[in-house]
Amino acid sequence: MELNEIKSLWEVYDKKLEASLKLNQRFIDLIVAEKVRSSLAPLFWRRIAEGIVQLACMAFLVVFLCRNFSEPAYSVSALSLIAFYMVAFINSIRQLVIIKRMDYSNDIVTIQSGLAMLQAHNLDYARMVVLFIPACLAFPTVVLKAIKDLHIDSFANKDMITLTGGHWWTAQVAATLSLIPLGLWCYNQLSYKNLHKKWVRNFIQRSSGKRVRKAAEFMKELHSLKFEAI
Template identity: 25%
Template sequence: MEDKEWIALWKSYDQKLDNNLILNRKNAEDITRIKIKSLLGSMKPLKIFTIVTGILWAVFVDTLIVATFHFASPFFLISAAIQVLLTKLAIGIYLYQMVLIYQTDISEPLLATQERIARLQSSTIWVTRFLFLQFPVWTTFYIGDGLLKNGGITWYVIQGIVTLTFTGLAVWFFVNIKYENREKQWFRLIFNGKEWEPVVKAMGMLREIESYR
């Protein structure tokens, strides 16, 4: 076999290798995209349950506020109003996340998927921060005129310590729950399960896709 034939054969073989490599990369990327879609889909049941439960709770609290508005303690009304407001805010964020999940398309550009998952990650952090702000109102909703008049100094001290402690915790968590603290133990304890892990895994898979290119 002449040199030219050897060279042509080598080039043909080299081209086949390149084509197979491109095909393998494309298949690996498609499989990874399907896995990402499946991961995000696994979040739907819990989010739907949370939305439905949140709506029922908000309706219940709203009804309670309206029904007791003329005779309930101001502490109860204000506490309930704050709690239900934060609950409605959380429901809105969860609905926004459901839209993001349903909009995810395995055939869309990689950048669009990255942006959508980044929004899911960011909104998960924000909804958790807002829900922690409910802490203080769970220590004040039961306060009525009877307790204020007859509680005594001991009750005032204990109530003040408990409310201030829960307020401090709420503020601390609101300030410190952020992506930069994701490796800390307390963060992992809070963000553990279907609310967070699928998003983290999906982000990792997106980085894998980038490495294929």
């Protein structure tokens, strides 16, 4: 067999091998896209459901605020809860936009960047929840007063502020003011720059979202598999 024939055979073999590698890479990309899509679909619908609930809560709080605007104890409590639900609603919308705009036909790196954005939004939301912990003290004030406003006889005397002669409101304000520094400290601590701290690392891992985390882990596995195939 002459040298030219050997070169020709080698070139044919090389082209077949290259085509096979491209086919394998494309197959891996399709697996990635389908796996990520199936992982994020339940998260997408859950965020829609959460957004609807958050809107309903804000609508309820706005009505409550209008009815009790002249009473600072109730109006301030309602405003703090409206702010909390507004932050949660904005986060849900942002995640919906990211998931909706994610192009699963792109390469692995592009999909990974979308998942990283989802993880970042989950962390931001978790940090804001920690910051808004003092606002949760407003729930008993608002809920019991709202029930009282419905004129249900069995709950007519269950208003926390009325029952305690205003002391609940004083305690609520004092507790809120005392928790604000703690909330700010936790908010500043919970960032990627503090990953060397175990409790911060555990918090970030848990706040990233189970489905997003699983999709990201699957992406890493297939990304490694893709390089092995090359």
